[in-house]
Amino acid sequence: MKNLLRFSDEHFIIDMMYARENNMVGQAVYQTVGFGNNAYMHEKVAEALLSLVPILEKNKLKMRICDAYRPPIAHQKMLEIIPIKGFFKADYKESNHCHGTAVDVCLTDMDGNNLDYPTEIDAYEKRYAEQVLKGDFSEFSVHLQKARHDYTKASAKQIQNREFLKNLMEEHGFTSIPHEWWHYNIADWENYPVVEWK
Ligand SMILES: [Zn+2]
Numbered sequence: 001m002k003n004l005l006r007f008s009d010e011h012f013i014i015d016m017m018y019a020r021e022n023n024m025v026g027q028a029v030y031q032t033v034g035f036g037n038n039a040y041m042h043e044k045v046a047e048a049l050l051s052l053v054p055i056l057e058k059n060k061l062k063m064r065i066c067d068a069y070r071p072p073i074a075h076q077k078m079l080e081i082i083p084i085k086g087f088f089k090a091d092y093k094e095s096n097h098c099h100g101t102a103v104d105v106c107l108t109d110m111d112g113n114n115l116d117y118p119t120e121i122d123a124y125e126k127r128y129a130e131q132v133l134k135g136d137f138s139e140f141s142v143h144l145q146k147a148r149h150d151y152t153k154a155s156a157k158q159i160q161n162r163e164f165l166k167n168l169m170e171e172h173g174f175t176s177i178p179h180e181w182w183h184y185n186i187a188d189w190e191n192y193p194v195v196e197w198k
Contacts, residue, residue: 003042003100003195004040004041004042004069004100004195005040005041005042005043005046006038006039006040007039007040007041007046007049007065007068008039009049009050009053011052011053011056011057011062011063012039012049012062012063012064012065013062013063013064013065013108013112014037014038014039014065015037015064015065015066016030016036016037016038016039016065016066016067016068017066017067017104017121017122017124018030018067018070018074018078019031019035019036019037019038020037022124022126022129023122023124023129024082024122024124024128024129024132025077025078025081025082025129025133026081026129026130026133027081029074029077029078029081030071030074032074032077033071033073033074033077035071035074035197039065039068039069039103040068040069040100041068041069041100041101041103042100042101042186042192044173044186045068045100045101045103045186047173048172048173048174048186049063049065049103049172051172051173052168052172055168056107060109060110061107061108061109061110061115062107062108062109062110062112063105063106063107063108064105064106064107064108064112064114064121065103065104065105066104066105066106066121066122066182067097067102067103067104068097068100068102068103068104069097069098069099069100069195070092070095070097070098071098071197071198072092072093072098072194072196072197073197073198075088075089075092075095075097075098076092079092081133082132082133084132084135084137087132087137092194093194096185096189098194098195099189099192099193099194099195100192100195101185101186101189101192102183102184102185102186102189103174103183103184104121104122104180104182104183104184105121105165105169105182105184106121106165106182107161107164107165115161116155116157116158116161117154117158117161117162117181117182118146118147118151118154118158118159118162118181119143119146119147119181121182122182123140123143123144123146123147125143128140128143144179147179147180147181147182148178148179148181149162149166149176149178149179149181150178162181165181166181169184173186173187174186174187175187175189
């Protein structure tokens with residue numbers, strides 16, 4: 001794919017959430033559009049991730065990648081499935097995932113079990129996905145507060161794991177956003193245009 005490389009490394013688990021059905025849209029959209037379980041990204045993003053390897057090895061950890069480059073065609077489909085305003089960016093050009101400059105990640109043990117965080121990635125839970133798909137955003141919007149970096153009512157371990165990930169990413173070329181503990185952008189993301197696919 002133009003300008004993007006397909007990321008693969010033994011220290012990372014490629015587990016694109018929209019390539020499986022247990023996600024907020026309840027469908028394997030990345031399979032539907034023929035993209036599959038692949039983590040594409042700009043070379044600079046890949047280099048930044050690989051710079052984490054010594055720390056992953058030292059701490060006996062792996063990193064799970066649950067989203068990276070998102071084909072605009074997949075983003076459009078996700079918007080159609082959940083048309084709630086503000087849930088997904090109304091214009092795919094505004095999603096850093098469609099620029100190949102963002103990753104959704106968490107740390108796992110060596111067996112691939114996620115460390116304990118205040119929520120799952122995407123704040124996913126089956127019951128919330130079912131509610132949202134019916135157009136009921138009320139309970140999930142409350143739950144989403146737990147996804148924020150400034151959410152303090154999580155357990156000490158969850159907060160420690162969230163902050164460890166944030167420090168790690170920010171020390172290795174990424175920036176965080178306040179409302180999603182799992183989402184990281186490469187620091188100069190503004191310089192990369194949206195990448196069309198196919
Ligand atoms: Zn993200």
